[in-house]
Amino acid sequence: xxxxxxxxxxxxxxxxxxxxxxxxxxxxxxxxxxxxxxxxxxxxxxxxxxxxxxxxxxxxxxxxxxxxxxxxxxxxxxxxxxxxxxxxxxxxxxxxxxxxxxxxxxxxxxxxxxxxxxxxxxxxxxxxxxxxxxxxxxxxxxxxxxxxxxxxxxxxxxxxxxxxxxxxxxxxxxxxxxxxxxxxxxxxxxxxxxxxxxxxxxxxxxxxxxxxxxxxxxxxxxxxxxxxxxxxxxxxxxxxxxxxxxxxx
Amino acid sequence: xxxxxxxxxxxxxxxxxxxxxxxxxxxxxxxxxxxxxxxxxxxxxxxxxxxxxxxxxxxxxxxxxxxxxxxxxxxxxxxxxxxxxxxxxxxxxxxxxxxxxxxxxxxxxxxxxxxxxxxxxxxxxxxxxxxxxxxxxxxxxxxxxxxxxxxxxxxxxxxxxxxxxxxxxxxxxxxxxxxxx
Amino acid sequence: xxxxxxxxxxxxxxxxxxxxxxxxxxxxxxxxxxxxxxxxxxxxxxxxxxxxxxxxxxxxxxxxxxxxxxxxxxxxxxxxxxxxxxxxxxxxxxxxxxxxxxxxxxxxxxxxxxxxxxxxxxxxxxxxxxxxxxxxxxxxxxxxxxxxxxxxxxxxxxxxxxxxxxxxxxxxxxxxxxxxxxxxxxxxxxxxxxxxxxxxxxxxxxxxxxxxxxxxxxxxxxxxxxxxxxxxxxxxxxxxxxxxxxxxxxxxxxxxxxxxxxxxxxxxxxxxxxxxxxxxxxxxxxxxxxxxxxxxxxxxxxxxxxxxxxxxxxxxxxxxxxxxxxxxxxxxxxxxxxxxxxxxxxxxxxxxxxxxx
Numbered sequence: 163x164x165x166x167x168x169x170x171x172x173x174x175x176x177x178x179x180x181x182x183x184x185x186x187x188x189x190x191x192x193x194x195x196x197x198x199x200x201x202x203x204x205x206x207x208x209x210x211x212x213x214x215x216x217x218x219x220x221x222x223x224x225x226x227x228x229x230x231x232x233x234x235x236x237x238x239x240x241x242x243x244x245x246x247x248x249x250x251x252x253x254x255x256x257x258x259x260x261x262x263x264x265x266x267x268x269x270x271x272x273x274x275x276x277x278x279x280x281x282x283x284x285x286x287x288x289x290x291x292x293x294x295x296x297x298x299x300x301x302x303x304x305x306x307x308x309x310x311x312x313x314x315x316x317x318x319x320x321x322x323x324x325x326x327x328x329x330x331x332x333x334x335x336x337x338x339x340x341x342x343x344x345x346x347x348x349x350x351x352x353x354x355x356x357x358x359x360x361x362x363x364x365x366x367x368x369x370x371x372x373x374x375x376x377x378x379x380x381x382x383x384x385x386x387x388x389x390x391x392x393x394x395x396x397x398x399x400x401x402x403x404x405x406x407x408x409x410x411x
Numbered sequence: 412x413x414x415x416x417x418x419x420x421x422x423x424x425x426x427x428x429x430x431x432x433x434x435x436x437x438x439x440x441x442x443x444x445x446x447x448x449x450x451x452x453x454x455x456x457x458x459x460x461x462x463x464x465x466x467x468x469x470x471x472x473x474x475x476x477x478x479x480x481x482x483x484x485x486x487x488x489x490x491x492x493x494x495x496x497x498x499x500x501x502x503x504x505x506x507x508x509x510x511x512x513x514x515x516x517x518x519x520x521x522x523x524x525x526x527x528x529x530x531x532x533x534x535x536x537x538x539x540x541x542x543x544x545x546x547x548x549x550x551x552x553x554x555x556x557x558x559x560x561x562x563x564x565x566x567x568x569x570x571x572x573x574x575x576x577x578x579x580x581x582x583x584x585x586x587x588x589x590x591x592x
Numbered sequence: 593x594x595x596x597x598x599x600x601x602x603x604x605x606x607x608x609x610x611x612x613x614x615x616x617x618x619x620x621x622x623x624x625x626x627x628x629x630x631x632x633x634x635x636x637x638x639x640x641x642x643x644x645x646x647x648x649x650x651x652x653x654x655x656x657x658x659x660x661x662x663x664x665x666x667x668x669x670x671x672x673x674x675x676x677x678x679x680x681x682x683x684x685x686x687x688x689x690x691x692x693x694x695x696x697x698x699x700x701x702x703x704x705x706x707x708x709x710x711x712x713x714x715x716x717x718x719x720x721x722x723x724x725x726x727x728x729x730x731x732x733x734x735x736x737x738x739x740x741x742x743x744x745x746x747x748x749x750x751x752x753x754x755x756x757x758x759x760x761x762x763x764x765x766x767x768x769x770x771x772x773x774x775x776x777x778x779x780x781x782x783x784x785x786x787x788x789x790x791x792x793x794x795x796x797x798x799x800x801x802x803x804x805x806x807x808x809x810x811x812x813x814x815x816x817x818x819x820x821x822x823x824x825x826x827x828x829x830x831x832x833x834x835x836x837x838x839x840x841x842x843x844x845x846x847x848x849x850x851x852x853x854x855x856x857x858x859x860x861x862x863x864x865x866x867x868x869x870x871x872x873x874x875x876x877x878x879x880x881x882x883x884x885x886x887x888x889x890x891x892x893x894x895x896x897x898x899x900x901x902x903x904x905x906x907x908x909x910x911x912x913x914x915x916x917x918x919x920x921x922x923x924x925x926x927x928x929x930x931x932x933x934x935x936x937x938x939x940x941x942x943x944x945x946x947x948x949x
Contacts, residue, residue, distance in 0.1 A: 172793070202791025206659070221798055223789040225662050228685050231655035234647070238659030238667070239789060241642050242615055246663075246791035264655070267648040430597070430770070437597045437772035445597065445770040473849035475736075475769055475842060476927050 164180070170196055172203075174220030181383030183340040183373030185212060186220040190340075191249070191278065196356055200247045204234040208252030211286040213250070230261025233268035233277055240275045241383060247360060249276040254295040254370075255285040258320050261393045265368075269332050271322045276356040279320075281367065281398065282342040282375040290378030294318035298396060302378070317397050321370050325403040333364035335404035339372035341390040345400065352402065359406050372398055412470060416477060416493050418459035419486025419506070424541030428484065429460035435555050435563040436464035442471045444453050450585075457489060482552060484544050485510055486527075496518070504548055506540070523551060523591060530586040536576075539583030541587065546587020557588050595772035600737045600762060601626035602678035604696055607741035608668050609638065610747045610778045613694070615660035615667040617645040617653040620754045621676060622708055623764040624698035627670040628804055650675040654682030654695070661691040662797055664788040666748050666781070672764070672863060673706045676714065676722070683757055684723030690799045691808055692751030694744065695729075696760045698767040701895065701925040709925030714839060715900035718759050728815050729757040731870040733840040736782035737771040739867070745776050752785065754818050761869060763841050764893075765927060818871055825873035826865040830854065831883050833862025835940055838905045839893040840866045842927045847893055850933040858885075861937060872904045877912035889917045889947070891940055893933060897946060906949035915949035 170192030178184045195203055205219050209229035216226065223246070227235040232250040240248045250257070257265045257279040284302050285291040289305040295318050299308040311317075325335045333348065334356050338349030349371055356367035372394055374386035381389060413436075417429035426447050433445035435495055435503045442465040461480070477496040485491050486506045491514065494501065500519045507524040513546070516522055525547050527540040542564070549560045563575045564584060601732075605627045609615075616635065618628040618844060627645065635644040643665070647653035650813075653669045660667035671679065675695050686693055695720055701711025721727050730750055732743035740762060745760040787798035800810050830836050837847040844865040854861040864876045880887055890909055892902035899920035906918040921928070921936040939945040 204789050204791055205792075221793045223791055225659065225789060225797065227659075228681060231651065231682075234655035235659035235662075237645065237652075238615060238617065238656035238665075239663045241662040242660045242665045243643070243789070243791065246789070263648055264652055267652065267727035373705060394916045433770065433772075434597050437595050438597055441772065443595075443597065443770075446765065447768055462788075472771075472845075473852075474846040474927070474930055475765065475771075476929060478849075478931075573913050586683040 168193060172219070172221045174217045176215050178211065178214050179241065179377045181374055181386060182211070183282070183371065184215040185218060186236065186340045186373055187280060187349075187373065188215060190346070190353055194350060194354045195223065195247070198361065200357070202245055204239065206232045206248070206250045208232045208238065208250065208256035210253040210288075210359065211282075212251050212253055212256065212280065214287065219400050230259075231254055231264055231272070232256065232261065234264045236275050237268050237271070237273045240273060242321035244274070247357060249278055249357075251278050251284065252280070254279060254281040254283070255293045258318055259294050265320065266324065268368050269330055269368065272333070273361055274360055274365050276360055276367045276369065278353070279370045280373045281370050282373045282378075284375060284378050286375055286378055307326040319398070321368055321403050323404035324368060332366045332368060332404055333359035334367040334402075334406050336402045337370045337372070337398060338399050338401055339390060341372070341374060341387045348400065353354055355406060364406060369405055370398075372400070374378070412472065413464055413466060413482070414478065414480040415461065415462040415482040415484070415548070416459060416480045416496065417484045418457075418490035418493055421456045421458045423458070423486045424538065425484070425486055426460050428541035428545050429462045431542070431564050431567055432548065433464065433552065433576050434567050435549070435560060436462075438563055441465045444475045446475050451572070459490070459493065482548060484548060484560050486544070488514070502552060504544055504546075504551075523547065524568045525587070530590060531583055532535060534578040534582035534586050535577060536583045539580055542580055542583040543587040543590070546584040548590045550588040551591040558579045560584065597770045598737060598773050598775075599626060599768065599770045600740055601698060601767040602630045603737050603775070604740045604744045604760065604762065605630045605634065606775060607744040608694065608747075609634065610776055611745040612666045612749070612779060612781055613668050614640050615643045615657070616664035616669065617647045617656035617660070617667075618670050619647050619650050619653050621672045621675045623641075623700060623767050624670045624672045624696065626767070627696060627698070629748070636735045639815045641827055651682065654679035655934065658682060658686050658691055658692045659688070661686070661693050662689070662789050664785055664790070667697070670698065671687065672760065673700045673702070673714070674700045677717070680717070680723040682723070682731065683721075684725050684727065686757050687723070687725065687727035688796050688799070690755035691797070692755055692757065694747045694751060694760065696744070696762060698762045698764060700764050703887070707709075707731055707925065708764065710842070710927060711895045711925050712843070712900075713793050713892070713896040714761070714903045715865060715869065715896065718761055719904075726811060728739060729759045729817070730754070730818065731759045731761050731868060733866060733869045734766070735841055735844050735865065737766065738773045740766060741757040742775055743751035746779070748820065752781070754814065756814075756818060756863070758939070761841065765842055822868060822871050823875050824867040825875040825876040826867060827876055827879065828863045828865070830862035830864060830880050832886065833884065834856045834860040834886060834888045835937060836887060836890050837861065837862065837863040837893055837937075838866070838890050838901070843895055843923070844926055846930055846933055849930045853930060854934060854937055859937065859941070869901065869904075872908060874908040874911050877908040877914060881912040881914050887916060889915065889919060891921065891937065891938065893921050893928065893936070894923065895925065895927055897924055898922055902948050918949040919945055920948045
């Protein structure tokens with residue numbers, strides 16, 4: 163079998179660390195757009211490694227939001243231009259820590275766009291500090307003896323929160339990962355579902371994607387893969403937390 | 412320039428009373444300001460507003476706050492504190508039901524005491540005590556004609572979706588006119 | 593011509609809509625809440641449902657405004673005191689992206705939570721930029737509700753012409769009081785914007801990217817242009833005045849009355865009233881320099897505690913080559929009465945009041 167290297171038309175190149183998951187995720191989104199026939203799209207980028215990923219979005223319309231505020235900015239873009247297929251692209255620190263209020267409130271209002279959150283268990287771009295998603299005992303620049311959950315709180319699960327709490331009615335919520343072919347393919351299906359939900363005006367979708375961070379985990383890409391497989395998915399199980407209406411069971 | 416202070420307790424309709432007079436002036440195309448008591452002065456149940464309007468088409472209202480009022484409507488005793496913001500010879504319209512007849516006014520003050528509770532009861536419009544006052548002020552000070560005042564007030568309430576009370580409101584206004592005739 | 597009595601906070605909202613505002617996000621705060629309340633149903637009535645958002649907080653509201661603006665909407669937010677401080681980060685981001693928007697500040701007086709009193713204590717914050725970095729916004733300082741209306745109506749063209757944020761610097765009293773006003777007709781944007789997010793990726797925000805001297809040069813040129821073109825003021829009896837009040841907003845109305853009364857008593861008073869406080873109307877002071885060799889000083893009248901605009905008065909006088917003392921009366925909360933302002937004038941002429949600069 164001959165494998166031809168292709169690149170989705172709307173992607174560009176990025177300067178992320180070797181072994182990082184962002185590049186794969188951007189490509190998955192671009193592929194999904196091609197498969198769904200999306201012609202008008204825009205991305206609201208967060209602050210963090212998602213900034214570094216910016217050039218990867220190549221020819222797409224984009225807005226670099228203030229740190230944590232991406233879902234507020236996106237709310238208004240979608241209200242003003244409902245014909246645009248819109249998504250936010252943020253890290254866990256951006257979307258769940260500084261931007262927790264904005265993310266929860268966009269989900270609460272059930273705004274019709276897709277929030278893509280890259281969860282790499284730390285604040286990557288600032289050099290590897292503890293995030294709410296940091297694993298118990300994980301060493302970071304602000305938890306040098308390992309995260310002590312007795313003082314910091316436990317790993318944070320926004321997808322579970324907005325899927326289960328009364329009064330929240332998101333269209334679609336899922337957690338994927340990009341550490342092997344299987345997880346990448348599964349994540350692509352999740353993204354496709356989320357964007358299909360938006361195209362159908364079903365409301366807010368959140369797709370959290372576990373992503374390796376070789377630089378700040380101080381691991382090789384292969385060690386990262388094993389770490390996600392063996393440890394992280396136990397804390398952050400993969401799968402669909404809220405399936406789209408009509409697709410239950 | 413006319414400057415009118417309309418003061419009393421919250422619930423006595425002083426803000427609306429002042430607003431009705433301001434509206435009469437505005438509809439004539441006169442420069443008009445209605446300034447409600449705002450912030451800390453609202454606390455403790457005290458309410459007041461200042462109405463200022465130009466007496467000719469050219470005359471513009473400058474300072475929008477209480478300066479030197481020509482007319483003070485006092486629905487209760489604390490309202491008379493505002494005499495400090497009145498001209499010498501100010502016309503005071505006192506609620507006879509609440510303000511003692513022997514109150515010690517500054518020399519030259521022209522006091523008209525009106526039993527607004529009694530008159531509003533006669534009009535079968537107990538909430539219309541402020542309108543009795545409006546009628547008395549408009550008539551006694553010659554601000555507007557009786558016919559214009561009635562028409563303007565009715566339009567004011569109709570605009571607020573309260574036109575169905577206009578008969579009772581006109582009755583209260585007219586008793587105010589009559590009280591100073 | 594019959595006019596309609598309108599409350600400041602409502603009139604400004606309706607005027608903004610008539611000026612083409614088609615997105616609003618805000619959060620309740622006294623004394624600006626009536627603007628939010630009014631728009632919550634009024635935008636629905638005129639077919640702009642969904643373009644009104646009661647945001648979860650002030651920060652979200654300004655970030656929504658930026659999002660809407662980036663998508664080509666005429667976007668507005670409104671708040672007071674501490675709410676505007678929370679939005680300041682957004683003002684800076686909007687400046688970086690050259691996003692136009694309008695923000696109404698119905699000022700309340702005081703630090704921290706402040707109070708519900710009226711005042712002009714936010715001068716430094718709103719006139720000098722307010723967020724991180726180096727930028728200005730056009731700041732309208734209306735003195736009556738008709739001017740408040742006119743500002744909100746025309747602000748959109750100014751905002752889009754220069755791709756700049758606009759602040760409408762209202763005051764608690766101005767927002768809460770009513771005046772007889774006339775409302776302009778609905779209008780639309782004349783030319784479509786040549787920038788903005790539309791999903792095609794062909795236009796985008798078209799702001800100057802990167803960092804370095806080219807950004808510095810761009811900023812210097814942009815703000816110098818606004819400064820040259822947008823100075824607006826009113827001068828009354830300044831041509832032969834000995835002492836000239838400088839005041840904006842509600843205190844300027846008091847000062848005008850004071851000038852009339854002082855003139856009647858033989859005092860040669862005058863007033864410069866900035867209609868915009870950024871750009872600051874230093875040309876007004878050049879005019880005084882050109883025609884009035886007798887001017888002895890300027891008196892800034894402000895409703896804050898320490899005196900803020902007085903610094904711009906001194907700079908404008910210096911710039912005009914007027915080497916005269918600059919005085920300040922900082923009244924604190926509320927608005928001074930005419931008698932108080934006249935007393936201050938007399939304290940200056942008698943030498944009792946010491947100059948600030």
